[in-house]
Amino acid sequence: MDSALNKLSPKDGYLVSASTYIDNHDIEIVQVLYQPIIGIVAVALYSYLRFEIDSKLILSERKLNKNIIDGLGISIPELYDARLKLEATGLIKTFEGEDKLGKYHIYELQKPLNEVKFFTDDLLSTALLEMVGNEKFKKLSLWNKFDNNYHDKKEVTKQFFDVFNLNKDNIVLQAQLNNSKISNDESLINRQKVSLDMTVFSDFIKNSYVSSDDVMNHLDIIKSVKLVYGIDEFQLVKLLEKAINVTNNKIDYNEFKKLAQKNFDSGIRRNFKKNKIVETAKAKDDEKDKNIDPLVNAFKAYVPLEFLEILKNELGSFVTANERYAVKTLVEKQMLPNEVINVLIHYLLVVQDSSTILKGTFERIAADWTKKKIKNAQEAMTYVKSFTREKSLQRKATKKDSKGRKSNVIVKEKLPEWAKEKGKNKLTDVGKKENKEIDELLKKINGK
Structure with a gap:
């Protein structure tokens, strides 16, 4: 029996992270294309862990393997086998550690290959072919590809204003909201008192592992986040570091904005002032x-x-x-x-x-x-x-x-x-x- 399996215990802890956001379409890809290779238990484990993802890992708040075993109704050997299959197919990376509370694993979920890249990957496409046979493989290779040969027919689709009657005053006001800017040669974001202190910000960037060039090319996004949430320069750099996509070593700015909102939400609820x-x-x-x-x-x-x-x-x-x-x-x-x-x-x-x-x-x-x-x-x-x-x-x-x-x-x-x-x-x-x-x-x- 695998020595690693012998060491795996229901009392061991685990935490879950992710290389990037895992959406419902990713889960569907795993269920349709990966499942014939890794099996239903591994798919269930991947889906289960997806809902355990936390952007900030706190070791003292780890959960126990017993939670997974009870939640999925599987045994320790089945858990270990499913984890190995996820690791082998690139769907998860596992990191091991130990402290005074005991042994723990960190599971970092990876985004699956999309339906195009999957079939250009030699190992995965070959494994799928061996598992399902030629006929099923051909059908799966056409998954999410649709027949659009009807575009030579006459289209009778109605437009928005053919169906809905909107008050023109509302449309004008919304246009004003979307297009109006305070007329000034200098943009409003540069005139805000919450604008970045570039000297301090640049010093923090130099001492971090984020790309200075990448950050400078996205200053508008960073200034906008500071404008909305009032985050200081040091915290901005820390959030940028957390938003790095480990697969390409680039900052995911959508993730950066999500982390900024989460940071703000936790801070404002923790620090409500007693004074008016x-x-x-x-x-x-x-x-x-x-x-x-x-x-x-x-x-x-x-x-x-x-x-x-x-x-x-x-x-x-x-x-x-x-x-x-x-x-x-x-x-x-x-x-x-x-x-x-x-x-x-x-x-x-x-x-x-x-x-x-x-x-x-x-x-x-x-x-x-x-x-x-x-x-x-x-x-x-x-x-x-x-x-x-x-x-x-x-x-x-x-x-x-x-x-x-x-x-x-x-x-x-x-x-x-x-x-x-x-x-x-x-x-x-x-x-x-x-x-x-x-x-x-x-x-x-x-x-x-």
Whole structure:
């Protein structure tokens, strides 16, 4: 009997890592093309370990082989045999270690060859042929290849606008959101206070094992991650190191962004402040002007995702997935400075007392503020106060009219569309006549 098998025990520990992201299509490839070679138990083990992958390995949190044995209903010899087959076919790399807690293995899952490369690999294709025979081999070689010989026929596919009727105002506002930029020769990301300290960052890069040239060619991605999550230069380099794909020794920047989000999520939940946002901002901003509204310091002290998490925590609520997506997307578009986005978040959750941030309303306000070239928190707060005051005057005028007195005062509406839409989430609720009035109103505002 193999001596290594004799040493394998249900009490041994294991941790699971991966060379890169393993998706559902990879699992399907293993099930269809690798299974005839390695067997159903090895496929089950690969699938099982895939859900055990952890981006950060902590030895003290290892699991026991007993978990795999009980989960798959197999024996130690079957586990060992399945592991060997996965290793032999390049689906897993195994590393062994031992500490005061005992012996453990680290299983690093590898991405399977895709359906094209599999059949150009001499060993795997030969092994498959021997296992399934000529006829089955031919069928498998055509897997995921489709017959498209019908393209000479007349296509009758309907287009999007043949099926769906969308309000044109919504389309225009979304276009503004996607295309608007604050007009300035210097890009917004370079004017943000959270921009990279290149001297410090370069020093960390030199002392790491990541490629300096590769990093410099992807600075926009790195700056964007820093802009969104507020990660310092040292942590950025550490995340870049973790995102290296060991198969080609290059940084996987999609993995880098995922690690940054995970790092942020764990940090923000671990470090919620007991003090309120304003009080915390006072402590963080040593160079603040005492004459400035302390809330402005809070808007400047946090990146929007952090501001959102802390504010909702103070309000006794939690951040929804849709809120996170809306805020993250707006920051990445670099339409508005972070401090202005924080004013917008505060306006919706505190001033308007909304229980949640609705993506449509959030984007409409952002598009309007971008168009008006609001560049800092103070300007945003002044703008909010001005239309809130005018809105209050309009309510008073409406109240007088409701008592039966004819008002000779004509209140010209100067509020942007989103400000008078409180309680409404869709422009489609507004009639054609109201849409026309809104268009005329926006023209007046834009004419200023």
